[in-house]
Amino acid sequence: MKILFVNEIREADAYTILHEPIDSIDLMERASSAFVSWFKENYLVGNYKVKIFCGLGDNGGDGLAIARMLHPLGYDLEVFVVKFSKKISENFDQNLYRLEKQIPVKIIDNESFIVNFEKKDVIIDALLGSGLSRSLEGLLKSVVEKLNESEVPIISVDIPSGLFANKSNNLSDTIIKATHTVSFQIPKLAFMLPQNAEFVGDWHIVDIGLNEDFIEKVTAKFFYSTPLEVEKLIKPRKKFSHKGTFGHALLVSGSYGMMGAAILSARACMRSGVGKLTVHSIPSGLAIMQMLLPEAMYWETASGESDLFISTQYNIENIANKFQAVGIGPGLGVNIKIKESIEQLCELCAELSIPMVIDADALNNLSMDENRESLSKIPKNSILTPHPKEFQNLLNKSWKDDYEKLELLTQFAVNQGVIVCLKGANTAIALPDGTIHFNSSGNAGMAKAGSGDVLTGMILALLAQGYSPKEAAILGVYQHGLAGDKAAQNRGMNNMIASDIIENIRF
Ligand SMILES: NC(=O)C1=CN([C@@H]2O[C@H](COP(=O)(O)OP(=O)(O)OC[C@H]3O[C@@H](n4cnc5c(N)ncnc54)[C@H](O)[C@@H]3O)[C@@H](O)[C@H]2O)[C@@H](O)CC1
Ligand SMILES: [K+]
Incomplete structure (x- = not known):
């Protein structure tokens, strides 16, 4: 699903008006009715007193239309219009005329107004929508502050009032803190970013029938991967297939005291459809792996290297024609010799065109040099799965806000020619073509040690099965989140652990 900018949404609106x-x-009317359909399912009539706050533009017009539609359904309603300017939109004007035939509207035109809130109240925020042009001040600011202090649920129409749809707010801005945001047809970039979570709340998209041909033609930079879109990527397993059909994966992972990372990654790999898996790790990890995951084969690093993961055993003979994909990183440790092993494997994979997924300590090792020259060893189209701190390490710099983070992410993916899955809520998957695809599954219960190792194993399995790196990244991240969602349902977000994610992988 495309994420469009405000000007593109306006164009889609105008195109629909002209061409339908x-x-x-x-x-x-269609937008307001879509909102009402969502609202009446979630805030049942009789249980709530609805207070609707309307601005003077089309977002306010939506609020008035919503009030007119909720009234005959039996809702206990109060409608407020905040007169913050002399300018009103035509649609607002018409809807005010239509509503006032049914119910009276209260005007708020100065900051000393008082609205008393009760426990049963729910607020509908229709003050400002995508037309926001500057930070809130004066009357609007004071209304939003009072609504935020009310301690009752706030449902924002299209976007929380005061939040910019596709650029950063100032830290000091006053913005509605919505419980839910019900947005019209196209998700806004602002919804994807951690910095806006406290304003957006849970967001939902309702269809308002904007012209699909127009939306199809817009070249978007940002996408939101819906379950339906992602599930289409899954390749069915053919009847006359054998384990060779599904590839042989090589997982380079683990060190003394960190074999857990290798086990989680390996088990997740085997649970994600791969034909065969070889784990390459330290001698002392052999017994652990063979006992805990008998399905996987084990390739020891040379003995005498003590407990550090150091391998100088990579050559064409033992890699080419053997492995269809390589995953490297979880639990490796950081050390100059480990870095050299990683670089050697990267160079070999680049030469042999073997797709790679590179995670965790592999990324930390490759970020070791002051000038980040090791990054040039990463094969094109590799999948990198850093969390924000690891990504800062790769860049050797930080960002001032989430919008700058996205810019840096795009630049990195394009310049290095790699796919970067920047992990977090709505993991952002940046492709070398300059687009970013936000994931739609997952939950805060996954913010725990081991979750990332699981993801690496899942992506590795998909690469080995012949999924393209783009497909493997988008599908792997989505299925990882989905398994996490199922684990949270079964065990609860606080209580689930990374192994529970693996137990819930199913696709
Ligand atoms: N584009 C679409 O697809 C549709 C849009 N609709 C609604 O229309 C909304 C957009 O409406 P508008 O473009 O009229 O804009 P808004 O209703 O968001 O804002 C109205 C006007 O307020 C002024 N304004 C902006 N920021 C201000 C500030 N900080 N202080 C004071 N005044 C400020 C601007 O002049 C702006 O045009 C959407 O969010 C949505 O709710 C829906 O009704 C139907 C479909
Ligand atoms: K709003």
Whole structure:
């Protein structure tokens, strides 16, 4: 699903009005009715008193139309119009006329207004939508502050009032803190970013029938991977297949005291459809791996290297025609000799065109040099799976906000020619073509040690089965999140551990 910028959404709106054709006021009617469908399912009539706060533009117009539609359903309603300017939109004006025939509207035109909130209240925020042009001040700011202090649920229409849809707010800005945001057809970039989580709350998309041909033609930079889109990527297992059909994966992982990372990664790999898996790790890890995961084969690093992961055993003979994909990183440790092993494997994979997924300590090792020259060893189209701190390490710099983070992410993926899955809520998958795909699954219960190792194993399995790096990244990240969601359902977010994610992998 495409994430469009405000000007593109406006164009989609205008195109729909012209080509469907439909009057602007009727499109607003459709949007408001879509909101009402969501609202009446989630806030049942009789249980709530609804207070609707409307601005003077089309977002306010939506609020008035919503009030008119909720009234005959039996909702206990109060409608407030905040007169923060002399300018009103035509659609607002018409909807005010239509509503006032049914119920009276209260005007708020100065900052000394008082609204008393009760436990049963729910607020609908229709003050400002995508038309926001500057930070809130004066009357609007004071209304939003009072709504945020009310301690009752706030449902924002299209976007929380005061939040920019596709650029950063100032830290000091006053913005509605919504419980839910019900947005029209196209998700906004702001919803994807951690810095806006406290304003957006849970967000939902409702369809308002904007012209699909127009949306299809827009060249988007940002995408939101919906379950339906991602599930289409799954390749069915053919009847006459054998383990060779599904590839042989090599996982380079683990060190003394960190064999758990290798086990989690290996088990997740085997649970994600791979034909065969070889784990390459330290001699003292052999017994552990063979006992805990008998399905995997083990390739020891040369003995005498003590407990550090150091391998100088990579050559064409033992890699070419043997492995269809290589995963490297979880639990390796950081050390100049480990770095050299990683570089050697990277160079060999680049030469043999073997797809790679590179994670955790492999990334830390490759970030070791002051000038980051090891990064040039990473084969093109490799998948890198850093968490934010590891990504800062790769860049050797930080970012001032999430928008700058996205810019740096795109630049890195394009310049290095790699795929970067920047982990977090709505993991951002940056492709070498300059696009970013946000993931739609997952939960905060996954923010625990071992979750990342599981992801590496899953992506490795997909690469070995012949999924393209783009497919493996998008599908792997999604299925990882989905398994995490199922684990959270079964065990609870606080209580689930990375092994529970593995137990819930199913696709
Ligand atoms: N584009 C679409 O697809 C549709 C949009 N609709 C609604 O229309 C909204 C956009 O409406 P508008 O473009 O009228 O914009 P808004 O209703 O968001 O804002 C109204 C006007 O307020 C002024 N304003 C902006 N920031 C301000 C500030 N900080 N202080 C004071 N005044 C400020 C601007 O002049 C702006 O045009 C959407 O969010 C959505 O709710 C829906 O009705 C139907 C479909
Ligand atoms: K709003």
